[in-house]
Amino acid sequence: MEVLRVENIQKEYAGHKALDDISISTKKGEIFGLLGPNGAGKTTLIRIINQIIGPDKGKVYLDGKLIQRDDIGKIGYLPEERGLYKKMKVYDQVLYFARLKGLSKHEAKKRINVWFEKFEITSWYNKKVEELSKGMAQKIQFISTVLHEPELLILDEPFSGFDPINAQIIRNEIMELKAKGTSILLSTHNMNSVEEICDSIALINQSKLVLNGELSTVKESFRSHTYAIQFKGMMFGFANALFAGYSLEHSEQIDEDRAIAHVKLLKGNSLNDLLKTVMPVVDIESVNEVLPSMNEIFIQAIQEKKGGNNE
Amino acid sequence: MSKIGLIIKREYGSRVRKKSFLVITVLVPLLIGALGFLAMWMSIQETKKVNVLISDPGNLCDGKIFITDTVNAPAEFYFVNDVIAEDEFQVADRYQRYDLLIGIQPEVITNKAIKGLYREKISANTEHYIRNRIELRLEEYFALDQGITLSEYRRIRQEFNFKLENIDPNIQDTTPAQIVGFIFSIFIFIFIITYASQVMRGVIEEKTSRVVEILVSSVKPLQLMMGKIIGIGLVGLTQFAIWIAIIGVGLVFMRFFAFQDVMDPAVFAEMMGPANGTQNDLLDQQAAQSLKDSELIYLIYQGIPWGTLISLFVIYFIGGYLFYGGLFAVIGSAVDSETDSQQVMMPVMLPLMFSYLIGVMVISNPGGPAAIWFSQIPFSSPIIMLQRIAAGTVSIWELILSLTILAATIFVILVGAAKIYRTGILMYGKKASWKEIFKWLRY
Known part of the structure; x- marks a missing residue:
């Protein structure tokens, strides 16, 4: 079942095309890798899906319906540029984000307890964020992103900043969410993790969609x-x-x-x-x-594109 | 709770719970109260009495200074009908209880020269008092010498009750109230600059810590900006309300415990100067004059339209704060760190500083063209209008016009600010110029 569908998105900034006719879709219980070099337009696309900015052209559908402002509660977003209020207590902060996503106070508190117990971090409740290490803060951000049980989870470089053990914990959580039916859009430069966990991928380069499809099909095409x-x-x-x-x-x-x-x-x-x-x-x-590795496919696809441009 | 409500609650709660807020909110009014009490207390305190020895060999004063029976006379007079040598006054035991020796020579009638010697420097007020009494006494002597009776002389000497009044009997112009108006406008200036720049700092904090990216995936940038502006504004109003409450309670407390006598209505009547024609006697008039020293107390308790000033303070603070808060939010969204903000802040700080300067100029002429114009122009009206209100030179339509213009401008600023803010908060790693900021208006 299709969860997210992005159709013919275009976005321009002061004469510079950030996205040019991008269409992708993700399914329930699928991990979708959004790939591309820096500056390709991934963050712009993610911001459009999150309704942080609007597209010049094109449409975004969630569950088959044109996306609405209220759908924000169905999406969880972990941005690449992420942070927390340094002076705020961990518990208050997670509660605040959860309530902004539309959870009731009671429900939010219940779920915070569940997640904090799961990660064995209940002792952090009254810590201020500035007392946490980067990895600890990342865990809090991850919990904030998934606490409202979104249908669509958008993770921008979710593993950066984690040590291998914590990265593994997060990876397991992602797999667990996938198993529960969450559709996950994962933007990353880490091709190993793409290979390990993604079901489908899209590759954006210089604002255009270069590759799109199931990981096995894409790999097949690069045989x-x-x-x-x-x-x-x-x-x-x-x-x-x-x-x-x-x-x-x-x-x-x-x-x-x-x-x-x-x-x-x-x-x-x-x-x-x-x-x-x-x-x-x-x-x-x-x-x-x-078989070609994702790394090789990535480099090959982008170099082909460059070659095409040079001709 | 709505999303904007949640944001307001966080912005408000996180600031009000800070220790620094508590300290400033409680200490400042206590400090103001303490200083106020000191000023009022000193205005009615008896200063150390100066004992004046008058060496009057010609007995011109006849051993009397008539007008000494006031409540807090700073000096007491003693007479010797003999010449006292300076060195004798300096060392002799019997003169040690006198602080000041004044020699009145019989030639004073022609050369009008009086010399005094003090042991310790005497305050200007006391000196003025002593000089005034001796002059009066000698003038009486001259008058009698010229064949004018004492009562005739005193009638000539009595000051005219010279009074300028506004032609409109409903308007009472009082200079001290104008000064209070100015103090209020300084307060509004400080409040606006403090809280508007907190908006900027808050926006910068969210931007640099990158919380903003998480926030805008849950709420609209407009909600985020307005929630912040409203939340911080409420902190300002809370602080003001607490200040007013503490100062108010303090004033009432002082009134009943410290200045009970002074606040007696009978004393008040006297304090406010001679009523028309009832006090022909110079003695009484002089007595009333000296009591006027505690006019400050009267002004604070009776002379200031606190209710009007406080309610208009609140209204104009809200107006000025929204005006400048919107602009400061724009600056916060456009820069990447607080150090970068200084340069971009100039065009916003200038009108604010300028308004303050106009405010200083307007004190002496609250009805002049500068006051009239700048109490309408929205960037300065919150600061200037209160002064004009205190001076009583504002008609109701001027007030309504000023508030309408301010409200319309605030609307335009906030709409523009929201557009710029929306783009600015997601621009990392560069410091925007004003040219770029204006470009964002069209994104």
Whole structure:
């Protein structure tokens, strides 16, 4: 079920196009990665979804209906540039944010207790924010973002500033929310986390949508039909056996008589053909397809774009 | 509670609960009260009496100074019909109880020279008093010498009851009230500058700590800005109300415990000078004159239209605060830190400072063209109008016009401020120029 749909969004700032015809959508229980280099327009898009600013053109739908001011309570937003009132007590602060999101005092207090107990931080209630470490403050911000149980959670660089242990805690919370059906829009530069947790992605570059779709489909489209073959035998013989239909991309000796070779299939050759070709000269131990990492896809997509612009 | 209500509550609560607020709110009126009490108390305190020894070999004074029977006479006179040598007065035991020696030579009739020697410097007031009494006494002597009777002389000497009054009997112009008006306008100035700049600091705090990004995903920037402006304004009004209450209670307390005698209606009547024609006797008149010293007490308890001034203070504080608070919110949203704000603040601070200067100029001429214009122009009207009100030179339509112009300007400023604020709070890492700020109006 579709939760968020953004249609043909355009936004201009004083002659500079920040977003150019962007359309994306997220589903219930899905983690959607919003990717792009710095200055691509991600934050602008997120602000438009949050109704902090309005688009010049295009529409935003939530649950199939045009988004309204009151829908703000259905969205949780953890901005990249985030902060808290330094002099305010932790408890009062979370309560304040929750009430601004529309929770009643009673309900907000109940949920604060649940979350603080879950994170084992009830002793922080009366601490002032200025007494907290950065990681502690981030936890408070995360709780503030999810306390009102939003349908759509927008997380801008949620892991920055966390140590690996706390990052793992937050990652688990995100997965738990996903399992409960929350639709999560995740903006990040951390491609490893994209690979680990995202179901779908969109890549924005220079205000345009460059890639969009399910992570597996995107990866599929960037397949290079390259296989990693581990074998026992002579590298020399292996290389000689390959003729014009294959290209040896990379090779590496594991020990005296074992090696791994990355071979790309050319001209409509299949993996079977490749295996038939090399089986007579070496003993094959394993074969794996080499899929591009998100990092490689990211760089490749952006460089292609640059190349296109230069032409 | 509505969102704007929540914001107001936070802005208000977080400031009112601060220790510094409590300290200032309680200490300032106590300080004002203490100083006020001191001033009033001193105005009726008996100063140390100066014992004056008059060496009068010609017996011109006849051993008498007539007019000494006032309540707090600063000096007492003693007579010797002999010449006293200066060094003898300085050292002789029998003269040690006298502070001042005045020699009246028989030639005084022609050379009009009187010399006195003191042991310790005498205050200007006391000196004036002593001189005045001796002159009066000698004038009487001259008059008798010229064949004028004492009662005839005293009639000539009596001061004219010279009085200028406003042609409109409903208007009572009093200079002290004007000064009180000026004090009120200083207070309004201080309140506006204090609380409007708190708006700016609050906006900067939210912007630099990046709380603002979280907030605007929950509330509209307009709600956030107005909540802040209203919340802080209420802190100002709270402080003012507490001050008024403490000072008010203090004044009532003092009235009943410290200045009970002075507040006796009979004494009051006397204090306010001679009633027409009833006090022909110079003795009585002089007595009344000396009591006028505690006019300050009368002014504070009876002479100031506290109710009008306080209610208009509240109205014009709200007006001036919204006017400047809106502008300061704009500045706060446009800069990235408080240090950056100084430069951008100039165009807003100038009219405020200028209004204060106009206020100083207007004290002496509250009905003049400067006062009339600047009590209508919205950037200065909150500061100038109170002074004119105190001086009683304002007609009701002028007041209504001034408030209408102020309200209309505030509306325009707040609408513009909200537009600029909306863009400014999300602009990090750069200090905007006024040119850019105006550009944001169109975003």
